[in-house]
Amino acid sequence: MLGSMSILEWGIWISALLYMVAFCLNAYRVLIGPSLPDRIAALDTMYMNAIGPVILMGISTGTRFDFEAAMLIAMFGFLSIAALCKYLLRGMIIE
Amino acid sequence: MEYLGFLVELVVALLLVCGGLTAVVGGIGMVRFNDFYMRMHGPAMSSTMALGCMILASILFFWFHTGTLRFPELILTLFVLISAPVSAHLLTMSALHLKLPRQSNTQGGPFELNEKIDQD
Numbered sequence: 001m002l003g004s005m006s007i008l009e010w011g012i013w014i015s016a017l018l019y020m021v022a023f024c025l026n027a028y029r030v031l032i033g034p035s036l037p038d039r040i041a042a043l044d045t046m047y048m049n050a051i052g053p054v055i056l057m058g059i060s061t062g063t064r065f066d067f068e069a070a071m072l073i074a075m076f077g078f079l080s081i082a083a084l085c086k087y088l089l090r091g092m093i094i095e
Numbered sequence: 096m097e098y099l100g101f102l103v104e105l106v107v108a109l110l111l112v113c114g115g116l117t118a119v120v121g122g123i124g125m126v127r128f129n130d131f132y133m134r135m136h137g138p139a140m141s142s143t144m145a146l147g148c149m150i151l152a153s154i155l156f157f158w159f160h161t162g163t164l165r166f167p168e169l170i171l172t173l174f175v176l177i178s179a180p181v182s183a184h185l186l187t188m189s190a191l192h193l194k195l196p197r198q199s200n201t202q203g204g205p206f207e208l209n210e211k212i213d214q215d
């Protein structure tokens with residue numbers, strides 16, 4: 001099975017493995033982070049990294065319909081990070 | 096034509112691996128740095144270089160897969176490039192508001208962390 005894989009499939013699998021390692025490192029920082037902004041920064045990096053595997057899945061299946069999912073992940077990630085930072089700054093989100 | 100297809104697959108695979116490697120480097124920096132203000136490098140790495148490599152690979156692959164050149168991924172790049180500095184600014188503002196400790200060799204010295212100016 002490994003001998004019949006094309007170079008594009010090798011690239012997709014190696015990239016997915018590297019993204020898995022990056023997710024584990026960021027989850028470690030989310031767990032041990034000594035302060036709240038550390039955890040929020042690690043969550044920021046995690047949602048940025050979550051866009052990559054969605055694009056990978058689109059390349060491996062050959063369709064472009066996953067692009068909207070990546071867009072939604074980017075939008076909701078930015079909104080949640082902004083809301084959490086406003087909560088840390090002011091004590092409330094909507095003044 | 097067969098040779099060109101192999102070349103495009105090679106370039107797309109290299110771009111994908113480059114994006115994954117950049118994400119791993121950002122994660123290692125997230126774990127290994129000692130200070131919150133140093134740790135802000137992690138989101139910057141994964142939002143610019145890793146996502147840029149993935150989106151370039153996607154545009155190149157679908158150009159040769161469907162035969163037409165279209166750029167719907169550029170909307171994603173534009174949105175992330177606008178929103179990443181805003182979220183980094185908000186994160187650093189909240190860190191300065193909480194007066195997080197910093198190491199002595201961290202450069203900069205903003206006045207929010209300077210105790211002398213606070214006491215005057």
